[in-house]
Amino acid sequence: xxxxxxxxxxxxxxxxxxxxxxxxxxxxxxxxxxxxxxxxxxxxxxxxxxxxxxxxxxxxxxxxxxxxxxxxxxxxxxxxxxxxxxxxx
Amino acid sequence: xxxxxxxxxxxxxxxxxxxxxxxxxxxxxxxxxxxxxxxxxxxxxxxxxxxxxxxxxxxxxxxxxxxxxxxxxxxxxxxxxxxxxxxxxxxxxxxxxxxxxxxxxxxxxxxxxxxxxxxxxxxxxxxxxxxxxxxxxxxxxxxxxxxxxxxxxxxxxxxxxxxxxxxxxxxxxxxxxxxxxxxxxxxxxxxxxxxxxxxxxxxxxxxxxxxxxxxxxxxxxxxxxxxxxxxxxxxxxxxxxxxxxxxxxxxxxxxxxxxxxxxxxxxxxxxxxxxxxxxxxxxxxxxxxxxxxxxxxxxxxxx
Numbered sequence: 001x002x003x004x005x006x007x008x009x010x011x012x013x014x015x016x017x018x019x020x021x022x023x024x025x026x027x028x029x030x031x032x033x034x035x036x037x038x039x040x041x042x043x044x045x046x047x048x049x050x051x052x053x054x055x056x057x058x059x060x061x062x063x064x065x066x067x068x069x070x071x072x073x074x075x076x077x078x079x080x081x082x083x084x085x086x087x088x089x
Numbered sequence: 090x091x092x093x094x095x096x097x098x099x100x101x102x103x104x105x106x107x108x109x110x111x112x113x114x115x116x117x118x119x120x121x122x123x124x125x126x127x128x129x130x131x132x133x134x135x136x137x138x139x140x141x142x143x144x145x146x147x148x149x150x151x152x153x154x155x156x157x158x159x160x161x162x163x164x165x166x167x168x169x170x171x172x173x174x175x176x177x178x179x180x181x182x183x184x185x186x187x188x189x190x191x192x193x194x195x196x197x198x199x200x201x202x203x204x205x206x207x208x209x210x211x212x213x214x215x216x217x218x219x220x221x222x223x224x225x226x227x228x229x230x231x232x233x234x235x236x237x238x239x240x241x242x243x244x245x246x247x248x249x250x251x252x253x254x255x256x257x258x259x260x261x262x263x264x265x266x267x268x269x270x271x272x273x274x275x276x277x278x279x280x281x282x283x284x285x286x287x288x289x290x291x292x293x294x295x296x297x298x299x300x301x302x303x304x305x306x307x308x309x310x311x312x313x314x315x316x317x318x319x320x321x322x323x324x325x326x327x328x329x330x331x332x333x334x335x336x337x338x339x340x341x342x343x344x345x346x347x348x349x350x351x352x353x354x355x356x357x358x359x360x361x362x363x364x365x366x367x368x369x370x371x372x373x374x375x376x377x378x379x380x381x382x383x384x385x386x387x388x389x390x391x392x
Contacts, residue, residue, distance in 0.1 A: 004219050
């Protein structure tokens with residue numbers, strides 16, 4: 001049975017927190033990517049290729065999280081707006 | 090009001106319908122009460138006319154009376170006049186009451202003709218807003234979880250790809266250490282080659298095993314978390330199953346010493362098959378959306 005039990009302000013607060021953490025992660029990810037590119041100047045053995053593959057996969061996971069975080073945030077804000085309209089009735 | 094709290098969306102719909110039914114019933118009730126009141130007033134008026142006729146008859150009798158009948162005629166006239174006054178009082182009282190009722194009835198009528206439909210409209214708008222809130226969904230691809238999860242020990246745990254949530258199969262809980270993995274997230278590179286057969290267990294027997302898993306083992310595990318091979322052995326013994334060890338064998342095949350073991354995820358997000366290629370083929374052929382598997386770390390991962 002569908003129910004409605006939620007606080008739009010709390011939803012927006014969490015969406016904001018999510019945006020903030022995503023922004024920090026986005027910046028750190030860019031910085032780490034740049035550092036990783038430099039790493040190859042000094043690490044040239046066979047293990048590097050193996051590490052690069054694993055590290056790239058992890059970066060992809062992180063990108064997936066950032067994309068999800070953005071969608072979660074949009075989702076929460078849309079929900080909160082709908083909830084506002086419901087509560088004004 | 091900071092938060093919304095609506096117990097049931099259907100409740101609003103039920104209330105709307107109840108208002109509709111109330112409106113119809115209230116109109117019928119008002120109409121019946123109005124008819125009844127009119128009938129009673131008419132009866133009182135008829136009685137007043139009758140009392141007036143009696144008074145006139147008594148007045149005539151007094152005028153036509155002689156000395157002998159005069160006193161009786163006057164007494165009858167006085168009694169008739171008293172009855173007429175009594176009926177007048179009743180009529181006045183009834184008309185006052187009727188007027189008061191009609192005023193209340195008009196207010197009530199306005200309520201059911203105007204206020205109630207307005208309330209229903211508002212209720213419907215509220216329901217639509219609540220439904221709009223509930224209908225906002227996350228995009229499907231966001232629900233897929235990727236990436237390493239930290240285990241309790243702090244070491245990275247293998248990535249998990251959730252199976253198709255719509256399949257009721259994946260709602261069955263699995264023994265500790267196992268999870269449902271979507272067959273779409275198992276790499277096709279490990280598929281059986283065409284020249285590979287089923288040397289240990291025949292394909293038909295495997296299919297029967299999947300059937301037993303779905304129909305008997307998983308439902309039993311859901312009702313009895315923690316049940317192990319020993320429990321299934323006893324269970325097989327208690328029934329007159331023609332294959333006495335069907336459930337125990339099925340349990341052991343999926344959750345025993347040689348379960349389906351997957352490793353990964355690979356760079357494309359899929360899992361490689363360490364053990365269970367034949368079972369995965371049968372699962373795909375039978376249309377299973379997911380298989381229960383043990384998932385280990387990344388193959389060829391660093392270091």
